[in-house]
Amino acid sequence: MTPILVFDIETVPDIEGLRKLHDLPQQLAPADIADMAFQSRRQAIGSDFLQLHLQKVVAISCVLRDKNDIRVWSLGNPMDSEAELIRRFFEGIEKYSPQLVSWNGGGFDLPVLHYRSLIHGLQARRYWDMGDDDRDFKWNNYLGRYHTRHLDLMDILALYQPRANVPLDELVKLMGFPGKIGMDGSQVWGAFQNGEIAAIRNYCETDVVNTYLVFLRFQLMRGVFDNEQYQRECELVHFTLSKSSESHWQEFLGQWSWPVA
Secondary structure (H helix, E strand, C coil): CCCEEEEEEEEEECHHHHHHHCCCCCCCCHHHHHHHHHHHHHHHHCCCCCCHHHEEEEEEEEEEECCCCEEEEECCCCCCCHHHHHHHHHHHHHHHCCEEEECCHHHHHHHHHHHHHHHHCCCCHHHHCCCCCCHHHHCCCCCCCCCCCEEEHHHHHCCCCHHHCCCHHHHHHHCCCCCCCCCCHHHHHHHHHCCCHHHHHHHHHHHHHHHHHHHHHHHHHCCCCCHHHHHHHHHHHHHHHHCCCCHHHHHHHHCCCCCCC
16 A cells, blocks of 8 residues: 555744845844735736745645555654655655645645755655656656545546636535634734644644545545445544544544534
8 A cells, every 4th residue: 555645734924034035134023024925926927826836834734545544643853843844754755655645735835845954954865756767667657646545635636627626625525524623824924923733733634534524425425435435534634633632633533523323
């Protein structure tokens, strides 16, 4: 069984990068720098959403399903640098060559990781292989939009049409699963300013489990799982989370309405 690695990232404005690009004084507060950047983007595109190279990664959460077990965690620890978090992510790909699964990973998460890896001078040889080292990667690699080594669920379910994209939170709730817990993406910057890194990591973990639950239903829909296999996989997720005493998982399971044995 090829390991399945579902991933999600959370980001905040790259304050030092913005300071450098706009030659801003050191005494200018991070909140003021971010507000300037947000205002500039609103004027340019009508949204606060910053360009991807200015998104600093503060959390990467994963679900790893291998032939023996399932694991949910956030990479590193809350004090680790951005470079360390990203290094750990690509190190896992180097070690396990998993199938990657994401929600909008092709449109956001992976491009952010590309730009930030360039900034930090990180290496990810296996991830960038397009057949030079492994011939199998010529026909199925992590970079090809229509390949399955990275499966962007949002992209494929919308049949690669951006106008057909739907919100993950709404979709999983319609499926009977919890959806977002604790916060949403628009609240991450505020939580970061308040030093609530643990809360951001917890939120990211619940999002990545939501993505995994969509993946399981997708596997049922396309016939990879039968109903019994699908039920077992959902029960494994539920059982794994139920062993944790952490409050975000207790809240998550409290909102889980899909039946388990």
